[in-house]
Amino acid sequence: MTAPTHTDPHAGLDRAGRQPGGPGSAAPPNRAAWILVMNREIVVRALNKTFLIGLVVSVAIIAALAAFMAWQGSKTESFAVVVTGGDTTATAAVEAGEAIAVAQDTNAELTVLDVADADAARTALTDGDAEAWLHPADDPADGWVLTGQSDPDSTLTRLLTAGLQQEVLESNAAAAGTSVAELTAGSALTTDRVDGSAVDSQTLFFASFALALLFFIGALGSGQMIAGSVVEEKQSRLVEIMATAVPLRHLLAGKILGSSIVALAQNVVFAVVGLVALSFTPTAAILPSLSSSLVWFVLFFAVGFMGMAALYAVAGALASRTEDLQHTTTPMTMAIMGIYFLTFSASGTFATVLSYVPVANIVSMPVRVLSGDALWWEPVVSLLVLVAFTLVAVLVSERAYRGALLQTGGRIGWKRAFAAAS
The missing domain is CATH 3.40.190.10 (Periplasmic binding protein-like II)
Structure with a gap:
């Protein structure tokens, strides 16, 4: 007779007592996993009706405003x-x-x-x-x-x-017994600027407002969609299935890059439409200077938004239900609104300080470039500061994201998320 076989109930479990490949366990290494997640994010966003409708409406508004300005400028x-x-x-x-x-x-x-x-x-x-x-x-x-x-x-x-x-x-x-030419001889007056810029204060204010608005729309709209995507996957338990095949840090990296590409592409579309539309208005003369400023804005936004995207992903992971998002995303929303209002209204020393403060420098430094107030090396230094901020934000967010993503049962605090990831 064959002796009965005794099965060890703990056989095959990892040190944390979890089945290998189960939810929360480390997935097998997959160097291409983040690329798959990134492609999925881009496709999902590109096919999202709300996103597409918002994009079309925004482009239409930009074109309509430019058409109105052109009409006003040509009206006799x-x-x-x-x-x-x-x-x-x-x-x-x-x-x-x-x-x-x-x-x-x-x-x-x-x-x-x-x-x-x-x-x-x-x-x-x-x-x-x-x-x-x-x-x-x-x-x-x-x-x-x-x-x-x-x-x-x-x-x-x-x-x-x-x-x-x-x-x-x-x-x-x-x-x-004389002439006007003799009376007014030597009275001609021309204007010049020490900074060599051809942009007047009114045009500069309009440009700073436009850049701040581009930042606000891109950061807030795309950020909220990232947080919403994370909490929807978490609430539907889809993330637990994804975690068995994709390492969580790869999942976060794919979401950050995919969302950043879409947000950047959206702002590039807005900027191109705006430049083309402005070419038909009386402000067409400043397009060369404005184009240079927009290039810096796109570069700053590309770097800075990755840090913001990481923080928004954590905001989604800290929530257990869609209803929790209003609470977890409030700090980011308030920060973005504050940057929006401060950057287009700032001037003087305050504007110079903001041009080195992440994430405000996404708007403030390109505005200073447009005004001619920034030396050639200042945008480079400011961009390096923004790169450092983004790296820190991504590293901190990665740990909190891993600790909070698979936890349910209500809102999760940053402290609890960090503890779970350690």
């Missing part, structure tokens, strides 16, 4: 200016203002409306036939008056002021 404003009784000085002033408008390419058109007297001039203003009435003041020493139904348009006022000054100067010069 017509101003009819009333003069009374064939006043030759007023008529000449309006014509001079029109010539100045053409020379300055202000898209303003001035025409003369000659009426009989003051009552007819007021009637023309009331009926909307004219925008303003140019006439002498009651006291000749007070010069001229520009009357409107309400406050006269600022562009019209500026042009008529310059035209009137030119006409009066010519009259006074003729009366004095």
Whole structure:
């Protein structure tokens, strides 16, 4: 008779008491595992309807804003200016203002409306036939008056002021037996900047706002999708199956790289659409400088977002249900919103400091490059600082991710995640 066989209940278990290949155990080494995960993330995001709809809507908004700016820049404003009784000085002033408008390419058109007297001039203003009435003041020493139904348009006022000054100067010069050229000799004024930049403050603010918005959309939108993807896989227990075939650090690396590629591609699409659209607007002259700044922004975003993606993946791993995400992602959301508001409104020394602070330097340093305020080596140093931040963020996140991903039963804290990974 064969003796009964006694099976050791602990046979085949690892040191932690887990079946090899079971959930939470170290999967066999697979150098290509992270590539598979990365490809899966890219495909899933590329086929996600919410992502695609958001991308199309954002591109449409950018194109619409640029089209509006182009329309505003090309729109011609017509101003009819009333003069009374064939006043030759007023008529000449309006014509001079029109010539100045053409020379300055202000898209303003001035025409003369000659009426009989003051009552007819007021009637023309009331009926909307004219925008303003140019006439002498009651006291000749007070010069001229520009009357409107309400406050006269600022562009019209500026042009008529310059035209009137030119006409009066010519009259006074003729009366004095000289010429305007002799009186104004040596008075030409040109502008220059020490930094050599051709970007004015208004355009710089617009550019910084646009870069901050690109950062906000890319970081927040893609980050939330990473966290959501992690918690969905965790809640459905799919991650326990994946963990038997893919090492957790490979799973994290694939998610970081896949999501970063998609987020970067999204921002590149936005940037290209924006540049093409701006080429049809009055700001087309700054495109070379803006293009250089955008190259730095894309490079900074590519590096910095990998660190943010790792932190968002941990935020998803710390949650056990989708409802927990609002709590676990709040610190990242608040940080991104703070960077968004600070970077496009910062100036002076504060802006310089921000250009070296991860992750704010993703926006602040390209803006300084655009303004001409940064020396050639400053973006390089700032990028190295961002690389160091990203490496630390990924290393710290990798440990917390491994410790939290397979734990369930409510929200998990960072301390508990670190303890589980040790």
